């Protein structure tokens with residue numbers, strides 16, 4: 061049959077969802093089934109508070125969502141799972157060895173030095189092509205006291221896939237965020253594995269988006285009230301989001317905007333030059349062997365964590381109203397570096413932003429509205445600087461910028477991005493990640509005439525289905541020549 065329904069499980073760092081995709085030759089229709097919160101859980105550990113993911117609760121929410129999905133649509137032909145990158149669970153005898161660590165847990169920093177002692181930063185980059193982030197999986201491994209007890213490490217979507225099917229695998233796009241995958245061969249790299257101190261056999265066999273992982277285990281099928289195979293998708297959420305960029309021309313850049321902002325372009329081969337490494341750009345694996353050449357420049361975490369701080373003081377804040385007040389700010393606000401590592405851990409974000417400004421000779425924002433404006437100006441400036449750098453490194457002539465994900469609903473951020481880049485911004489879809497997840501499953505199942513379709517054909521399907529909101533650069537708001545790490549007021 062040419063039409064059918066698939067279920068996408070998309071786990072973001074702030075929320076998870078189960079969304080059905082009804083696919084036919086006209087396009088894709090999404091039907092949200094379940095949405096649930098996600099976030100760090102703090103647990104005391106000897107002399108400190110450690111950040112974890114409650115993956116057991118996520119499993120419960122996912123199976124609950126699938127139960128609702130099967131109740132509404134028993135005909136579901138496939139299930140696909142994606143999540144945020146880098147984090148993993150350790151298994152021994154098939155059993156989880158403790159709750160996975162959260163990438164914002166500070167323990168990982170101890171792993172950086174240990175890995176660098178074995179392979180210096182240049183050699184690491186030459187092999188993995190990965191942006192240095194202190195929570196890259198190899199650094200987490202090197203700081204993980206349970207590693208020597210473990211027989212297997214499974215990244216989060218692979219862990220959920222294992223619990224659903226009993227099959228262990230490492231989906232390749234997400235594996236590319238570990239720092240143990242070779243950017244050129246796209247296989248596990250023995251030198252990188254050794255540098256992270258990984259026991260033999262810890263990392264499972266690599267598999268690709270579109271491969272079938274396995275059928276639901278009988279006990280799981282009972283639990284969810286139906287059955288279907290689990291199909292591997294771009295299980296790194298950003299890989300799925302990039303599949304669903306509604307681009308109709310080749311020379312586009314994308315910003316996948318949520319907790320993080322992933323700013324970049326799609327290439328056919330990795331760029332491992334000194335310039336790429338100096339700019340801290342990453343070569344992550346995309347669906348169909350494409351390279352996601354991008355940079356993680358932090359994201360709306362800065363805003364959500366500020367809101368959380370203010371709400372702890374007793375206020376109850378409406379995001380729309382806060383963004384409207386930020387849009388009305390006319391006073392100059394400081395532009396700070398959103399990727400500064402002082403903003404990584406949970407905590408009082410406005411105080412940290414004020415501290416950054418103080419340390420760099422800038423006056424701190426004076427009100428909540430100014431803080432929000434400063435965050436969005438700083439993100440938009442970082443986007444523009446990053447696209448300038450990426451354009452220079454890749455010689456790609458970027459003509460338009462697609463913003464996808466939750467942040468594409470932020471009209472002020474989209475407009476500022478158009479102003480700072482001087483390029484038209486096309487905003488949406490909001491649920492790009494789920495759409496990319498759905499499309500890769502639909503292609504594997506041959507739904508909607510998509511069997512064997514190229515990424516371009518998948519994107520054309522998205523472009524037929526969703527109409528992005530267009531933002532045009534305002535001439536009088538375009539900033540002068542962008543330079544990296546600009547530290548002045550706008």
Ligand code: ADP
Pocket residue numbers: 071072073074075317318319320360361363364379380465466467469470471
């Ligand atoms: P993740 O997948 O990382 O959990 P999402 O793609 O779901 O993130 O994006 C979440 C972000 O989207 C929020 O932090 C918030 O800033 C933004 N957002 C969500 N809803 C709105 C809205 N109605 N208007 C503006 N921004 C929004």
Ligand code: LRH
Pocket residue numbers: 072073143144145146163296297298318319320322356
């Ligand atoms: C976005 C994301 C991003 C990674 C980060 C850890 O959700 O997957 O691509 O850098 O989480």
